[in-house]
């Protein structure tokens with residue numbers, strides 16, 4: 001049973017822009033999926049459709065093999081869009097992060113504990129009493145991510161989760177996503193960054209600017225297909241490029257993979 005299944009999904013914005021056209025995508029339990037594509041390919045639109053923040057004009061999105069509407073799976077599916085302001089509207093960051101658990105009737109003591117744990121992991125400790133509009137761009141992104149995680153969802157849909165985030169916090173976020181994946185949380189991450197994709201995904205869904213999925217396959221197969229990536233205005237990860245130039249037929253995808261190979 002798929003945790004989310006999009007069938008023949010079509011979406012046009014009110015001004016007529018056709019963002020997605022006939023998209024079929026099944027997300028399975030425990031998947032780590034990257035929605036990859038150039039700017040304007042429809043990744044954010046697809047993520048919002050999968051999360052029930054937008055309704056498709058055509059086709060269907062189903063959750064957990066049922067006909068439950070998205071509102072009924074809010075406790076199990078959490079979305080973090082590209083706009084941190086969607087999640088930060090309370091007087092303090094702490095109240096924002098506690099908002100989701102409160103909506104789900106999580107006891108306040110447990111919600112407090114979740115906030116403190118996430119603040120520790122995402123470097124928000126000194127920021128919890130601040131009004132969110134006073135945070136920097138990267139801090140807002142981390143606070144929005146903490147809000148999405150605070151409900152402890154089974155499925156996490158993240159739109160460009162490390163954009164605007166410094167190197168140390170990027171590492172912290174990626175480590176946290178690794179841990180969540182190890183616990184069985186299903187992850188869908190949208191990004192135009194082929195360097196990020198192998199760190200967050202085993203499976204890559206490649207979209208192109210005509211609003212279609214051009215490839216859905218193992219990260220290794222997609223991220224080493226230079227010709228396909230170039231047709232979508234993308235380039236492979238630099239490590240792939242380096243090892244390909246050295247005539248390596250099965251290049252590693254990350255620096256860590258390259259180090260392992262060289263040792």
Ligand SMILES: Nc1ncnc2c1ncn2[C@@H]1O[C@H](COP(=O)(O)OP(=O)(O)OP(=O)(O)O)[C@@H](O)[C@H]1O
Pocket residue numbers: 013014015017018019037038039040041042043044045046191192
């Ligand atoms: N509110 C809107 N009104 C009209 N068109 C929109 C709107 N939001 C997005 N679009 C258009 O829909 C298409 C898909 O946009 P979307 O934001 O989903 O792409 P994306 O792949 O996430 O891009 P990026 O990598 O730049 O974030 C683009 O052509 C974009 O211009």
